[in-house]
Amino acid sequence: MRKTLPDYMVPSVYMMLERLPLTPNGKIDHRALPAPDARPAGDDHQAVAPRNTTEALLHDIWSALLNLPTISIHDSFFDLGGHSMLATKLVMQIWETLQVRVPVRLIFEGRTIAALATAVEEARARGTEPALAEIPRVSRSGDLVLSFAQQRLWFLDQLHGAGAAY
Template identity: 40%
Template structure:
């Protein structure tokens, strides 16, 4: 199958999963709508079921990131056709509202977390996101991450690098990064005159001019010349 334009060999992923000591059998299938596709691993375990995070780490250590299932569903047995092959149509439909998480749902605790939860849920096309849910374990990937960062920038009017989402993929972890970015933006908006109190008007003007780019200085000079020319023409007439 193809996942976000990349050819995926499901059999290769299944082979890796079956090599896990706690896995008896495994099947991997694609799920989700276009633009939000994700891999789901269906696992029949042996004595005790392995944690999804453990299986995800096991696969990631052996295969590329794009071949790592976003979530795992534990089954007692795999549904089979009369010929002994896996009946993929009979595999249970995953609950996309809670894919990839084994933690209890924790609602947003402040306005920033609430807005961020709304952004992630909308991008991932799921009902809700807990503040400790991992964006990438819910089916997120770099392309969806770019959408999240772009919406965060628009909503909060801050510069947030995509790297921040990879380093802090939960709402609880990303919220402080947004708050720090907001404070940084506020500090940049402090007028230069406020920073230069006590200076003469001439010194304040020079301080402001020093912060302008060459293009801004040229634009200011052109505007001044145009105004002077207009005033001169008015006097001549």
């Protein structure tokens, strides 16, 4: 599958079932399906424990988010069941725990605790935070420019007259 499908379409866990649970109508009963195993089938590698404090803290964050007790520092976040929403939560947890801002892009590029710990240590060594774009202040002395949505509402008000719709 990895040769023909993009990464996000390749299942991270395969389960063998004797038969699929069915509803009385003969459809698959998704609620009755067993929860997948924590580790993908055929995953017989040894878990590598965190080597330093940063990796240990990241391991704890990953364990809590992915609900897995043991994670190797070389396991891929997405192979363990992570997805884009969890990646966003991960970035926020890293900020709260380590006081380092990392872009979500880094989770998609690094994918492992080891790679992420290296990036966090580099950010700490630089001592710089990613620049946040400042929102420019607009002068309030004259008329303000309307957004497209506001222009539309103004136009409808002029077309139909004052009404209770808006």
